[in-house]
Amino acid sequence: MNIKILSLVFASLFLSSFAFYHDASAQEIPGWIKNNAAWWAEGAIDDTAFLQGIQYLIKEGIMIIPPTEISGTSESQEVPEWIKNNAAWWAEGAIDDGTFVTGIQFLIKNGIISVEQEKPTETIVEPTDKIYDVIIIGAGIAGIGAADQLNSQGMDVLILEAKDRIGGRLWTTYWDEAGKSVDLGASWIHGTTNNPIAKIANDNGIELFETDLDNTVTFGADGEWLTDDQVVDLESLYEDFQQYVSYKEDSPGADVSIKTVEENFISSRNLSDGQKEWLRHMISMDMEHEEAADAHDLSLKADIGKPHLGAEVIFPGGYKQILDTMTDGLDIRLEHVVSKVEYDSQGVKITTDKGDFNAKYAISTVSIGVLKSGDIEFSPELPADKQQAIEKIGMGLMNKLYLLFDDDFWDDVTYLHYVAKDQQPQWEILNLNPIGAPILLAFTIGDHSRELEKVSDEVIIAEAMGILRTMYGEETLEPIDYLRTKWASDPFAYGAYSYSHVGVTLADWKAISSPVNDRVFFAGEGTTMDYPATIHGAYLSGLREAANISNLN
Numbered sequence: 001m002n003i004k005i006l007s008l009v010f011a012s013l014f015l016s017s018f019a020f021y022h023d024a025s026a027q028e029i030p031g032w033i034k035n036n037a038a039w040w041a042e043g044a045i046d047d048t049a050f051l052q053g054i055q056y057l058i059k060e061g062i063m064i065i066p067p068t069e070i071s072g073t074s075e076s077q078e079v080p081e082w083i084k085n086n087a088a089w090w091a092e093g094a095i096d097d098g099t100f101v102t103g104i105q106f107l108i109k110n111g112i113i114s115v116e117q118e119k120p121t122e123t124i125v126e127p128t129d130k131i132y133d134v135i136i137i138g139a140g141i142a143g144i145g146a147a148d149q150l151n152s153q154g155m156d157v158l159i160l161e162a163k164d165r166i167g168g169r170l171w172t173t174y175w176d177e178a179g180k181s182v183d184l185g186a187s188w189i190h191g192t193t194n195n196p197i198a199k200i201a202n203d204n205g206i207e208l209f210e211t212d213l214d215n216t217v218t219f220g221a222d223g224e225w226l227t228d229d230q231v232v233d234l235e236s237l238y239e240d241f242q243q244y245v246s247y248k249e250d251s252p253g254a255d256v257s258i259k260t261v262e263e264n265f266i267s268s269r270n271l272s273d274g275q276k277e278w279l280r281h282m283i284s285m286d287m288e289h290e291e292a293a294d295a296h297d298l299s300l301k302a303d304i305g306k307p308h309l310g311a312e313v314i315f316p317g318g319y320k321q322i323l324d325t326m327t328d329g330l331d332i333r334l335e336h337v338v339s340k341v342e343y344d345s346q347g348v349k350i351t352t353d354k355g356d357f358n359a360k361y362a363i364s365t366v367s368i369g370v371l372k373s374g375d376i377e378f379s380p381e382l383p384a385d386k387q388q389a390i391e392k393i394g395m396g397l398m399n400k401l402y403l404l405f406d407d408d409f410w411d412d413v414t415y416l417h418y419v420a421k422d423q424q425p426q427w428e429i430l431n432l433n434p435i436g437a438p439i440l441l442a443f444t445i446g447d448h449s450r451e452l453e454k455v456s457d458e459v460i461i462a463e464a465m466g467i468l469r470t471m472y473g474e475e476t477l478e479p480i481d482y483l484r485t486k487w488a489s490d491p492f493a494y495g496a497y498s499y500s501h502v503g504v505t506l507a508d509w510k511a512i513s514s515p516v517n518d519r520v521f522f523a524g525e526g527t528t529m530d531y532p533a534t535i536h537g538a539y540l541s542g543l544r545e546a547a548n549i550s551n552l553n
């Protein structure tokens with residue numbers, strides 16, 4: 001075992017025991033430390049590992065060392081042999097705690113271990129006159145990615161995050177009842193080919209699970225199972241629609257909504273009621289659920305990004321594992337709500353509910369929803385083209401409803417499709433049984449999802465279960481637990497992700513990402529034309545702005 005591993009083992013042993021020993025009286029040294037003392041004396045762990053542990057205990061107030069009064073000097077910075085003997089005797093019970101502490105006092109007095117005697121106060125650090133190189137607003141994947149990059153270049157970076165957790169719209173939580181980690185925000189790496197997030201996952205041995213999106217079963221509005229032939233027929237209808245969309249997209253003229261295109265298509269073809277229902281379902285699954293917006297809001301030119309190539313994978317152990325690979329050494333202040341960003345040619349002043357912070361540069365990574373809300377004031381006001389882009393670019397909504405059952409009663413496929421009647425809202429239902437628990441994950445989007453945020457848990461569950469009962473009849477079980485999200489009501493997101501609302505142009509996408517006066521930079525999912533609405537898009541936008549700042553220095 002090398003020193004680093006030993007130190008980690010040691011630190012984690014101490015950390016895991018922290019809660020238990022924290023209230024112990026000052027001189028009461030926990031017995032388990034004696035094991036480490038014995039190993040150290042035997043040479044099984046080295047000085048660094050042992051002293052780091054002692055440092056940790058003192059710093060955290062687990063072992064309080066009284067002011068040192070003993071005399072004695074150490075010629076070198078090495079640990080004298082007699083202290084090792086002390087440790088061995090102490091471990092055996094041959095000397096008492098007080099004598100051992102005397103040895104530790106000696107180490108402190110002679111600078112062999114340096115410690116802060118006082119336990120640090122928690123996360124609140126008083127704002128100072130200090131000028132950071134860069135302050136980043138938001139500890140989502142864009143902010144953390146940017147900070148990690150700048151930090152590795154030696155810049156002094158501070159992240160101010162409003163919530164009491166990092167991750168933003170990347171939000172993994174442990175679901176006790178299911179015994180699993182689940183993602184309440186992003187789930188997928190959309191396309192693993194040349195995807196930086198897939199690379200991070202692979203480099204760090206993070207487990208991924210490939211979802212075969214074509215492995216589906218489709219139920220008609222009355223709960224009948226669509227035959228393969230029917231599905232093939234209906235798919236060719238949808239292909240026809242897609243060609244119609246491309247043709248319209250390439251035609252000159254003002255932008256219109258996807259809904260308008262859908263209506264025009266229906267009038268140009270003689271479709272049966274069943275075909276109209278199918279078309280609605282396919283548009284909803286393929287476009288509305290993808291963009292998290294209703295067809296009447298979605299631009300005909302909404303599909304702006306680059307294609308996602310490769311597998312669609314999810315994280316059985318949670319997406320947060322990706323973030324955890326980047327946070328080492330970052331200064332992140334949680335529960336710091338930014339309300340104002342003032343900038344001039346010299347620098348940036350950021351106002352939070354915990355005081356002001358100053359930097360040479362700032363990167364805002366907040367969502368388009370937050371920018372739209374005006375909750376953060378920019379002074380001077382942002383340029384007109386950026387303000388216009390903020391107004392025009394849409395903030396879409398997608399919510400998740402996780403349902404946990406005692407057993408799976410549904411088909412062994414990836415998606416359970418239900419073609420809703422008439423113009424009823426379409427749910428999308430993902431089977432998570434393959435990752436180890438009988439869970440269905442139901443997605444809603446747009447206006448329907450916004451309405452559902454206002455209803456009680458019982459109402460939303462009843463709506464989802466109504467669909468499942470239509471599909472599976474008597475086999476349907478009642479859920480034993482559930483989790484639901486309300487992304488539109490989240491004041492630090494105000495929705496799920498950005499989309500091209502009718503009328504949005506490429507100039508708007510360009511304006512949203514442009515730096516202001518080379519002082520305030522804008523990153524985040526909603527500032528990327530290449531991979532909008534994704535984790536990898538957000539991450540790359542963070543790296544982009546980190547590079548823009550580095551290039552100025």
Ligand SMILES: Cc1cc2nc3c(=O)[nH]c(=O)nc-3n(C[C@H](O)[C@H](O)[C@H](O)COP(=O)(O)OP(=O)(O)OC[C@H]3O[C@@H](n4cnc5c(N)ncnc54)[C@H](O)[C@@H]3O)c2cc1C
Pocket residue numbers: 137138139140141142143160161162163166167168169170184185186187188189190336337338339365366367370375376398399400487491492493495496497523524525526532533534535536538
């Ligand atoms: C339900 C849902 C499903 C999704 N599914 C996928 C998917 O499967 N795959 C995929 O690739 N992407 C998916 N996404 C999109 C993905 O989650 C986002 O693109 C990405 O997480 C955005 O990261 P970000 O850093 O740009 O923004 P955020 O994660 O929103 O980070 C911004 C941070 O700023 C903080 N903040 C906001 N206001 C303030 C303030 N005033 N002061 C201080 N801090 C503030 C926020 O709390 C947040 O932590 C999904 C999103 C949702 C909501």
